[in-house]
Amino acid sequence: MKITLKDVAELAGVSRSAVSRTFTEGASVSDKTRQKVEQAAHQLGYHPNALASGLSTGRTKLIGLISNNFHNPIFLEVFDRFTRGLQEYGFRPLIVNLTDETDPAQSIRLLRQYSVDGVVVASSTLPPSFVQAFHDAGLPVVHAFGRVVSDPDFHVIGIDNVDCGRLAARALVERGYRRIGFLGGPRFATSTQDRLVGFLEVAASLSEVSATQSFAEAYSFDAGRAEMLRLIRQETCLAEAYFCGDDILSIGAMSALESEGVAVPGEVGIIGLNDMEMARWHNIDLTTIHQPIGEIIMTTVELIVEILSTETCPPSVRLFPCPLVERGTLRPSQAISRSA
Amino acid sequence: MKITLKDVAELAGVSRSAVSRTFTEGASVSDKTRQKVEQAAHQLGYHPNALASGLSTGRTKLIGLISNNFHNPIFLEVFDRFTRGLQEYGFRPLIVNLTDETDPAQSIRLLRQYSVDGVVVASSTLPPSFVQAFHDAGLPVVHAFGRVVSDPDFHVIGIDNVDCGRLAARALVERGYRRIGFLGGPRFATSTQDRLVGFLEVAASLSEVSATQSFAEAYSFDAGRAEMLRLIRQETCLAEAYFCGDDILSIGAMSALESEGVAVPGEVGIIGLNDMEMARWHNIDLTTIHQPIGEIIMTTVELIVEILSTETCPPSVRLFPCPLVERGTLRPSQAISRSA
DNA sequence: GCCATTGTTGCAACCGATTGCAAAAACTCT
DNA sequence: AGAGTTTTTGCAATCGGTTGCAACAATGGC
Numbered sequence: 001m002k003i004t005l006k007d008v009a010e011l012a013g014v015s016r017s018a019v020s021r022t023f024t025e026g027a028s029v030s031d032k033t034r035q036k037v038e039q040a041a042h043q044l045g046y047h048p049n050a051l052a053s054g055l056s057t058g059r060t061k062l063i064g065l066i067s068n069n070f071h072n073p074i075f076l077e078v079f080d081r082f083t084r085g086l087q088e089y090g091f092r093p094l095i096v097n098l099t100d101e102t103d104p105a106q107s108i109r110l111l112r113q114y115s116v117d118g119v120v121v122a123s124s125t126l127p128p129s130f131v132q133a134f135h136d137a138g139l140p141v142v143h144a145f146g147r148v149v150s151d152p153d154f155h156v157i158g159i160d161n162v163d164c165g166r167l168a169a170r171a172l173v174e175r176g177y178r179r180i181g182f183l184g185g186p187r188f189a190t191s192t193q194d195r196l197v198g199f200l201e202v203a204a205s206l207s208e209v210s211a212t213q214s215f216a217e218a219y220s221f222d223a224g225r226a227e228m229l230r231l232i233r234q235e236t237c238l239a240e241a242y243f244c245g246d247d248i249l250s251i252g253a254m255s256a257l258e259s260e261g262v263a264v265p266g267e268v269g270i271i272g273l274n275d276m277e278m279a280r281w282h283n284i285d286l287t288t289i290h291q292p293i294g295e296i297i298m299t300t301v302e303l304i305v306e307i308l309s310t311e312t313c314p315p316s317v318r319l320f321p322c323p324l325v326e327r328g329t330l331r332p333s334q335a336i337s338r339s340a
Numbered sequence: 341m342k343i344t345l346k347d348v349a350e351l352a353g354v355s356r357s358a359v360s361r362t363f364t365e366g367a368s369v370s371d372k373t374r375q376k377v378e379q380a381a382h383q384l385g386y387h388p389n390a391l392a393s394g395l396s397t398g399r400t401k402l403i404g405l406i407s408n409n410f411h412n413p414i415f416l417e418v419f420d421r422f423t424r425g426l427q428e429y430g431f432r433p434l435i436v437n438l439t440d441e442t443d444p445a446q447s448i449r450l451l452r453q454y455s456v457d458g459v460v461v462a463s464s465t466l467p468p469s470f471v472q473a474f475h476d477a478g479l480p481v482v483h484a485f486g487r488v489v490s491d492p493d494f495h496v497i498g499i500d501n502v503d504c505g506r507l508a509a510r511a512l513v514e515r516g517y518r519r520i521g522f523l524g525g526p527r528f529a530t531s532t533q534d535r536l537v538g539f540l541e542v543a544a545s546l547s548e549v550s551a552t553q554s555f556a557e558a559y560s561f562d563a564g565r566a567e568m569l570r571l572i573r574q575e576t577c578l579a580e581a582y583f584c585g586d587d588i589l590s591i592g593a594m595s596a597l598e599s600e601g602v603a604v605p606g607e608v609g610i611i612g613l614n615d616m617e618m619a620r621w622h623n624i625d626l627t628t629i630h631q632p633i634g635e636i637i638m639t640t641v642e643l644i645v646e647i648l649s650t651e652t653c654p655p656s657v658r659l660f661p662c663p664l665v666e667r668g669t670l671r672p673s674q675a676i677s678r679s680a
Numbered sequence: 681g682c683c684a685t686t687g688t689t690g691c692a693a694c695c696g697a698t699t700g701c702a703a704a705a706a707c708t709c710t
Numbered sequence: 711a712g713a714g715t716t717t718t719t720g721c722a723a724t725c726g727g728t729t730g731c732a733a734c735a736a737t738g739g740c
Binding site: 681682684686687691692696699706707709 | 711712713714715716717718719720721722723724725726727728729730731732733734735736737738739740
């Protein structure tokens with residue numbers, strides 16, 4: 001049932017080494033031998049065993065993908081792109097679903113056991129120290145959606161969250177909102193912290209603007225809805241507009257506003273972040289900041305592949321710009337209209 | 341850097357076999373030896389190499405997951421459950437994203453190369469013949485969300501789609517709809533075909549009921565919206581209510597109805613299938629048929645694990661019941677109310 | 681104290697590839 | 711044709727485990 005090197009070698013009348021060499025890039029085999037081998041391999045339906053090959057070369061063409069976002073719809077795109085991207089380069093993903101535990105040790109052990117060639121951490125909520133642990137364990141690692149730290153030991157690909165916070169605040173101010181609110185994801189998430197910094201920075205720089213802040217327990221619909229309900233019921237008065245941690249949170253918040261009879265954008269404006277597919281759905285129509293997820297993942301895949309083929313590759317940071325996408329959950333801009 | 345059996349054996353002062361045996365279930369080692377080995381292993385931070393182990397035993401604890409639904413939000417749940425479930429049993433998923441190609445040969449080759457122990461095909465659109473190919477290739481396979489065929493060669497876990505079609509039709513009729521429409525997923529999808537059969541069966545059995553049918557190009561928002569727009573514009577008159585292929589299709593269709601100013605459920609009723617998380621969102625509030633995805637995946641994982649531990653296990657079919665979930669996209673039932 | 685029985689141990693072969701090395705074959709070039 | 715190069719080839723060791731087998735130790739029964 002199983003066809004091995006040996007079978008092919010025997011049929012082709014050559015040594016096992018010869019067969020191995022015809023299947024490895026850049027090895028020295030004569031055309032004659034190659035022909036015989038290929039013909040025999042084809043006839044037998046032979047394909048090299050990745051495990052055995054991985055054992056002897058130390059390279060498995062497996063890439064670990066670590067994430068904890070499995071409930072956020074943006075993960076669909078992350079995942080689709082990631083698997084397709086790797087497939088194109090002949091790599092396979094080995095997935096680690098972090099669920100609760102945030103101790104990297106266990107994941108490292110697991111990925112080590114399968115001798116993955118590299119690791120991608122795809123999460124905007126895990127701290128750099130988590131990613132660092134993989135680097136320290138000797139695994140090449142890229143942090144997609146990661147936080148920018150000065151002089152990191154690993155590659156980071158993502159967006160400038162502080163700047164997104166600024167952009168959101170400016171967008172609200174430009175549209176005439178004065179009491180603006182930050183409704184972030186979980187406090188511990190680096191993306192939340194960074195976006196808040198940028199948001200407050202802009203607010204603080206404008207004397208007529210006041211900002212409030214609050215945090216949902218997760219980047220999820222339910223958490224967004226719950227937190228907005230709390231605000232509606234507890235706050236003496238709501239902000240005029242909210243920058244929500246991400247789109248799914250925004251949708252949850254909008255759901256709360258709607259149930260409580262608060263009109264969007266009539267009474268309260270909402271701006272999200274991510275621009276996931278749903279944001280443009282007619283019955284959602286969310287004004288948001290576009291995060292180029294596809295490009296981020298593509299670049300991540302390209303980078304990890306490159307790292308593996310070159311000896312050394314100094315840690316890089318690659319940030320993508322995030323444009324504002326105007327839809328229907330903020331009142332129109334009051335800035336002077338520019339001529340086309 | 342890498343700790344191997346040999347290192348542990350030397351430190352513990354025993355043979356390599358002894359070390360191997362302490363790490364394999366049910367092997368014969370004395371307590372004394374086990375202690376020494378465990379102590380040494382702990383001290384060195386040793387963990388067995390899954391590849392090497394896989395090579396010699398032929399079992400890798402890798403399970404292939406094949407799917408082509410990466411754009412449907414229900415996949416989030418499928419994926420989350422699947423990875424978590426496998427993790428619990430000490431297995432790892434190896435993902436194959438089918439994108440376009442529906443030729444099983446390539447996937448088989450790939451999964452063979454990594455010597456996966458078993459395969460799960462998670463898709464309601466792939467034909468039994470696709471799954472059969474894996475079985476024929478000697479890979480234990482479970483088809484989750486698969487079509488029921490009499491006397492299959494492989495295990496099927498899912499729902500009775502024909503029956504769901506009946507349930508949907510009856511639900512519409514009970515609520516007083518007489519001209520009912522089937523707005524299915526792609527024609528080639530077995531789930532679409534089966535649901536249509538059940539739907540038409542009920543319609544045909546009632547002289548006062550007439551049914552129409554049409555098909556979206558995919559189980560997706562865009563396809564649902566496009567097809568419903570087509571219906572609105574081309575049909576001489578719309579049906580009074582539609583059974584949509586699944587929730588995401590329903591949401592697309594509702595978006596189309598809303599943009600064209602057709603009220604739901606005032607003028608047209610909608611019933612979906614899946615009961616995905618979004619269906620209960622306040623601004624969607626979709627009446628739908630609940631597909632117990634969590635249970636299906638859990639059972640699938642349990643089953644594949646069981647298959648691998650028992651010698652033979654005759655192909656089984658396990659179907660889960662699908663209750664109707666009443667929400668806001670159908671007019672209330674006109675059936676005589678039953679006393680509680 | 682001896683034999684039978686059961687439980688442990690280590691040796692060595694094996695899983696299916698890769699690869700350094702030296703021998704053999706195929707080329708150059710006089 | 712023969713010496714000198716360059717390519718191609720096969721041997722054998724290796725990657726990190728597992729496992730059948732035979733040798734050995736421990737246990738119990740008498």
